Amino acid sequence: MARRPSIYKTAAELRLMVQPGLITAAALDAVRAALVAGVTTLELDAIAEKVIRDAGAEPNFMLVPGYRHTLCTSVNDQVVHGIPSDRVIQPGDIVSIDCGAQYNGWNGDSAITVVVPDPERPEVVEERQRLADVTEQSLWHGIAALERVKRLNWVGGAIEEFLEANPQSDGSPWGILEDYVGHGIGRTMHEDPPVFNYRVREKGPEVKVGLAVAIEPMVTAGTIDTHTLADEWTVSTDDGSMAAHWEHSVAVHSGGIWVLTAADGGAAGLAPFGITPTPIA
Numbered sequence: 400m401a402r403r404p405s406i407y408k409t410a411a412e413l414r415l416m417v418q419p420g421l422i423t424a425a426a427l428d429a430v431r432a433a434l435v436a437g438v439t440t441l442e443l444d445a446i447a448e449k450v451i452r453d454a455g456a457e458p459n460f461m462l463v464p465g466y467r468h469t470l471c472t473s474v475n476d477q478v479v480h481g482i483p484s485d486r487v488i489q490p491g492d493i494v495s496i497d498c499g500a501q502y503n504g505w506n507g508d509s510a511i512t513v514v515v516p517d518p519e520r521p522e523v524v525e526e527r528q529r530l531a532d533v534t535e536q537s538l539w540h541g542i543a544a545l546e547r548v549k550r551l552n553w554v555g556g557a558i559e560e561f562l563e564a565n566p567q568s569d570g571s572p573w574g575i576l577e578d579y580v581g582h583g584i585g586r587t588m589h590e591d592p593p594v595f596n597y598r599v600r601e602k603g604p605e606v607k608v609g610l611a612v613a614i615e616p617m618v619t620a621g622t623i624d625t626h627t628l629a630d631e632w633t634v635s636t637d638d639g640s641m642a643a644h645w646e647h648s649v650a651v652h653s654g655g656i657w658v659l660t661a662a663d664g665g666a667a668g669l670a671p672f673g674i675t676p677t678p679i680a
Contacts, residue, residue, distance in 0.1 A: 408609045409609065412505075416648070417679060420648055427447070427509055429446050436517075457502075458498075471510075473644065490519065494513050495642065504586060509647055531645075537558045546655065549606055550606060551594065551610070574622050575623060584613045610651040615644065616645060617643070664676040
């Protein structure tokens with residue numbers, strides 16, 4: 400029987416993951432700057448692809464069989480895997496952008512959610528911005544947990560605990576998708592182990608030096624039930640509720656943790672937790 404590869408990387412391998420993470424972050428920064436009402440999701444895709452290729456990398460989403468784009472662009476009730484198209488972004492849209500880059504055989508993977516301003520509907524923007532913000536904050540709670548937990552599945556507990564403590568404005572709970580979870584990352588974009596965004600009975604693998612994972616909570620303002628559209632990619636909520644998706648690739652190394660897909664290594668996001676990320680030596 401073939402031996403399963405270890406989920407833990409060497410220090411040298413973790414160092415090789417820094418550059419693809421930074422390239423992924425740069426592509427998302429460029430897309431964020433261009434994400435305004437009137438732009439098409441295909442135009443955003445072209446922007447991200449140029450940043451990645453100009454850096455000498457390649458879009459790793461294109462390496463997934465059957466997928467031809469750099470980004471996944473999920474709008475409003477679309478949760479994940481939305482295909483870039485001629486769809487025009489409208490005022491008030493909540494848009495999740497997922498992106499990844501492969502550089503010298505190593506991968507980065509990250510996602511952001513942006514709410515487009517709409518002066519005519521400030522209440523809609525406020526509601527959707529709260530969804531985006533609480534999802535991002537839950538991500539940082541999960542990342543911060545890597546500094547203290549001994550088992551990976553406890554990260555999902557930290558994410559769910561935060562979301563439970565910060566419900567919607569009317570007191571109703573957020574929906575945390577269970578059919579889609581985070582993952583290990585390295586030589587390929589999706590590796591073992593799975594990274595849950597909610598509590599599970601099993602403890603999961605040990606959190607120790609060499610672990611590299613992509614944590615990515617996907618949250619809705621309604622139920623967690625979803626369906627895949629006829630394009631066989633786009634995942635949308637059954638009840639039409641809005642959705643948000645945030646993701647970072649994170650490494651655990653001898654000096655602590657480092658957010659590979661953040662230009663500052665996660666310093667700003669981790670500061671409220673009293674955590675200072677340490678560059679990978």
